[in-house]
Amino acid sequence: MIVAIVIAAIKLLILFAVLMLFVAYGTLAERKVSGHIQDRLGPYHCGPHGLLQPLADGLKLFFKEDIVASESDKILYYLAPMIAIVPAVLALGVIPVGDSVTLFGRKIGLVVADINVALLYLLAVSSFSVYAIVFGGWSSNSKYPLLGGLRSAAQFISYELILGLSIMGVIMVVGSFSLVDIVHYQKSMWMVVYQPLAFIIYMIAATAELNRLPFDLPEAESELVGGYHTEYSSMKFAMFFLGEYANMTVTSAVAVCLFLGGWYSPLSFLSWIPGPIWFALKLMAVFFFLLWLRWTYPRFRYDQLMVFSWKYLLPLALVNILATGGVMILLGGI
Amino acid sequence: MMINAWDVVFFFLAGLILLSALGVVFIRHPVYSALSLLVNLCVTAILYLSLMGAPFIAMVQIIVYAGAIMVFFLFVIMLMNLSKGEYQERTVPWRLLFGVGAAALFAFQIFILAGEWRGVLPPGARGFGVKALSHLIFTRYILAFELVSVLIFVAALGAVALAKKKL
Numbered sequence: 001m002i003v004a005i006v007i008a009a010i011k012l013l014i015l016f017a018v019l020m021l022f023v024a025y026g027t028l029a030e031r032k033v034s035g036h037i038q039d040r041l042g043p044y045h046c047g048p049h050g051l052l053q054p055l056a057d058g059l060k061l062f063f064k065e066d067i068v069a070s071e072s073d074k075i076l077y078y079l080a081p082m083i084a085i086v087p088a089v090l091a092l093g094v095i096p097v098g099d100s101v102t103l104f105g106r107k108i109g110l111v112v113a114d115i116n117v118a119l120l121y122l123l124a125v126s127s128f129s130v131y132a133i134v135f136g137g138w139s140s141n142s143k144y145p146l147l148g149g150l151r152s153a154a155q156f157i158s159y160e161l162i163l164g165l166s167i168m169g170v171i172m173v174v175g176s177f178s179l180v181d182i183v184h185y186q187k188s189m190w191m192v193v194y195q196p197l198a199f200i201i202y203m204i205a206a207t208a209e210l211n212r213l214p215f216d217l218p219e220a221e222s223e224l225v226g227g228y229h230t231e232y233s234s235m236k237f238a239m240f241f242l243g244e245y246a247n248m249t250v251t252s253a254v255a256v257c258l259f260l261g262g263w264y265s266p267l268s269f270l271s272w273i274p275g276p277i278w279f280a281l282k283l284m285a286v287f288f289f290l291l292w293l294r295w296t297y298p299r300f301r302y303d304q305l306m307v308f309s310w311k312y313l314l315p316l317a318l319v320n321i322l323a324t325g326g327v328m329i330l331l332g333g334i
Numbered sequence: 335m336m337i338n339a340w341d342v343v344f345f346f347l348a349g350l351i352l353l354s355a356l357g358v359v360f361i362r363h364p365v366y367s368a369l370s371l372l373v374n375l376c377v378t379a380i381l382y383l384s385l386m387g388a389p390f391i392a393m394v395q396i397i398v399y400a401g402a403i404m405v406f407f408l409f410v411i412m413l414m415n416l417s418k419g420e421y422q423e424r425t426v427p428w429r430l431l432f433g434v435g436a437a438a439l440f441a442f443q444i445f446i447l448a449g450e451w452r453g454v455l456p457p458g459a460r461g462f463g464v465k466a467l468s469h470l471i472f473t474r475y476i477l478a479f480e481l482v483s484v485l486i487f488v489a490a491l492g493a494v495a496l497a498k499k500k501l
Contacts, residue, residue, distance in 0.1 A: 076365070117464075120393035127401025131372075134405065138365065138412050146412065153409040157402050164397070177464070 011112045015092045019246055022287075024054035026245040030291055037295040058238075066234040073139040080136035081236040083128060084243030088250045090125040094118040095253050096180050098263045098275035110263075110276065111180060118179045119171065122254060123164055126209070129247060130156040132240065133211070133218055133228045140231035148227030151302065152211065152218035158309040159208035159215075165317035166201040169324045170258050179254075183262030190266075192259040197320045199259045201313055203289075206251045208309070210244065213294040217302055252286035253279075260286070344385055350377045359433060364411045368404065375399045390464045 028043065028050065035042025043050030068077065098110035115121060130152060137149020171177060173194055174185045185191070192199045208215040219227030229240045256262060260282050263275030300308065354377065357370030376396065383392035471479050 073365075076369075115389070117389045117393050120390065120397065124393045124396040124401065127397055130401075130405055134408050134412070138408075150409060150412055153405050153412070157405050157409075160397075160401060 007108060008112055011108075011110075012093065015095075015097075015112065016089065019088070019092060019249055022249040022283075023242055023245040024058070026248060026287065027057065027241070028053050029287070030245075030294075033288065033291040034295045037292070061235055061238040064234040066236065069140055069142065069231045071141045072231065073141065076135040076139035078236075080132050080139060081232065081239035081243075083135065084132035084240050085246060087125045087127075087129040088243060088246035090128075091122055091250045091254075094121055094179055095250070095257060096183055096262060097253075097279045109180075114178060114180045117177045119167060119177045119182075122179075123160075123167070126247075126250075127160060129209070129243070130160075132243060136232065136240070137218070137228035140228075142231050144224040144226070145228045145230050148218040148220075148224050148230075152228065155208060155211075155215065155217060155305060158306060159205045162201060162309060162313045162317055163205040163209060165314070165321065166198045166205060167258065168317075169195045169198040169320050172321070172324050172328065179257050179262075183257055183264070186261040187264055190259065190261040195259065195320070195324070197316065199255075201317050201320065202255065202259065204313065206255065207290065207293060208305075210247055210251060210290070212248070212290060214297040214300050215305065216299060217305060220299060248287060248290055249283070252283045252290065255286050256282040340385060344381075347377055347381045347384070351381065359429065359436075365408070368407050368411060371407070372400055372404050375404065390467060 031053070032042040032050070043053040046052040046056045068074075093112040094115060096109070096111035096114070100107055100109045102108070133152040133156075134149045137145040137147075137152065140146070170182060170191055173191070174182045176182065182191070211218050218224075219229065221227070224230070229237055232240065256279060263279045265271045265273060265275075265278050351374055354370045354374035358367050358374060361367045361370055379392040379395040379400075382388045382395060
């Protein structure tokens with residue numbers, strides 16, 4: 001019992017450290033990728049090729065003056081940046097990064113908790129991320145943050161539904177909510193082959209849930225100054241960004257587990273490379289895709305965002321579920 | 335009366351649920367009232383998870399209520415953006431009257447259920463999974479299930495008809 005708890009704690013610590021590494025270098029990757037897409041070099045002066053830039057950013061944010069808007073609602077104003085980071089950290093516990101390793105004669109699965117409702121758990125904890133934006137926007141007691149918070153609430157409800165429906169196809173094929181089962185199912189063939197439409201819908205809805213361009217209306221800087229985080233500074237501001245990049249990492253990890261074969265190698269002759277390395281490579285590919293998307297497409301208009309969600313994506317997701325069910329009945333899977 | 339660990343967990347969670355439910359009624363600030371309701375919904379989910387052994391219902395509770403319906407509530411509260419004073423003026427103590435009524439109803443329920451709550455959690459009922467639940471919904475309770483979905487659809491239609499004067 002105690003040994004199991006210690007092992008779980010160690011696994012969580014390692015995963016958390018890796019997540020924070022991804023967050024720090026995610027910000028650098030964002031600036032590098034944006035730079036190269038715009039024919040610039042991006043950050044270059046801190047360390048070789050700007051590799052120490054995340055450290056410099058962190059130091060700068062620590063030493064900045066922490067300005068608290070005097071008319072803000074203090075409790076929620078302080079609570080919002082804390083909530084921003086929580087969902088991503090909670091989600092870490094159910095993501096399998098590899099099969100299992102044998103250490104000191106003890107078989108250790110490379111997932112903290114293989115629970116049988118893992119996917120629902122992921123949806124449940126990720127639904128808390130909207131509260132950071134809504135509370136942050138409201139408690140600042142300022143016009144632009146409030147507008148950002150309102151936009152975020154409406155956008156989140158619309159795309160949360162679509163995210164859930166897109167995952168449903170995968171659950172039907174595998175017949176389990178457990179992420180470990182879902183990855184095991186993809187040993188010979190990736191899920192994206194069986195569920196291409198679900199993959200596209202998942203990526204669109206996930207981008208919208210992350211408030212990334214082309215769906216970043218809660219923080220549209222040309223209309224709302226900075227959106228929900230306009231009144232935040234110093235580490236509170238940094239917490240929102242920590243949360244955003246942590247959520248990006250976790251969403252990419254979930255996409256890898258659901259659609260891209262998890263820790264399995266894509267080609268059988270490459271299977272000597274350990275699973276976690278494959279997992280990290282695939283995760284980085286999805287992460288890069290999110291960055292690429294941001295620096296390629298212009299922002300949606302708000303009415304377009306809603307129409308796109310309710311009139312196009314929702315019916316498509318429902319058709320995907322119906323088609324999956326139909327094919328399963330035809331093949332006699334039930 | 336023996337008190338085991340599950341009883342302690344139950345009373346702790348039930349106390350939190352009652353406290354947050356009272357908070358919803360008695361906190362005057364609409365946003366904090368909504369926050370209290372959010373706490374209530376989450377603790378109820380924990381109760382399902384820990385005592386009933388029903389993880390599916392616990393997760394769906396959080397996804398549907400905390401993830402969607404509470405966001406709607408907050409959206410409306412923030413859209414109205416009530417300033418201080420607007421929500422504090424009240425001449426008739428309706429809140430108190432409703433409170434007393436609800437407390438009476440609650441006491442009545444306690445009176446009926448007294449001594450029976452242990453029966454709600456037989457050992458065999460733990461681990462009530464998704465398959466068993468869907469099987470029940472689509473066989474024994476199919477009519478009620480379909481009727482509820484029709485009801486929700488009608489409610490959505492009604493909301494659209496009310497909100498849009500010109501269709």
